Amino acid sequence: MYSVVGCRDCHALWIVEGRPETTECPRCQRRHQFGKLRTFAETDSSEAATRVRSSMLAERADDGEFVDPESIDVDAVGIDDDEFLSASGIDSEAVSAAGNRSERGQPSRSRKQVVLDGLTELEAPTEQDVLEYANAAGVPESYAERTLEKLRLAGEVTRSEGVYRRL
Structure with missing residues (x-):
């Protein structure tokens, strides 16, 4: 059985199996005794509970509680790509360099x-x-050594007098 319940504090709706x-409110993280929560609907399937919760949230939207996404001017937010990446903990210069490499059509190699x-x-x-x-291409020396040995043991390369040859 699935129940659509609501939080007394923040009025969030969620589904409890x-x-x-x-149970804990997913919005405000307040723990509630299930028996004291207001139960709006009880269903046999999670899909039906999801539909009930969605319709309840849609009714709230009709009351004007939610902001219409079309009314948001995304250009007025005032954050450029570099600021967004920096705030996300990503180096924007590294992203630009990767994009430039991609545009030049250099295929990446394992x-x-x-x-x-x-x-x-x-x-x-x-x-x-x-x-x-390999080191000039950014491959660690230890990885290259292990790979050469694995290739030799697998019979893909041979070493004779210190010189390697692919088979």
Whole structure:
């Protein structure tokens, strides 16, 4: 059974499954004894309870309690992208740099692919050559070392006299 209940303090409506001893208001976080809450409807399915709650909220909107989203002038809010990103804890310069890389059409490569590309592009690549190539592409040296060893053990590359070759 699902019940649509309301908070005495903030007038929020929410759905409670079953008959718990207590429940917490999702808006004001006040804990209420379920038996003392005002129950607006009881249904057998969560979908029906959701429809009842939605219709009750829609009736409130008709009374003018909620703001019409169309009436909000988003341009008047006065926050630009950089301010928004900074307030969200994101470095706006890093976002710009990522966008620029994306616009230039540089395909992103996985770290494993960088190591494989190093084996292909370098002439007679030694372990040190591959590690330097990977490091220049931003791949940590420890990852490149592990990847070379895994590729060798998997039979995808061979090492002879310190020189790697893809198979």
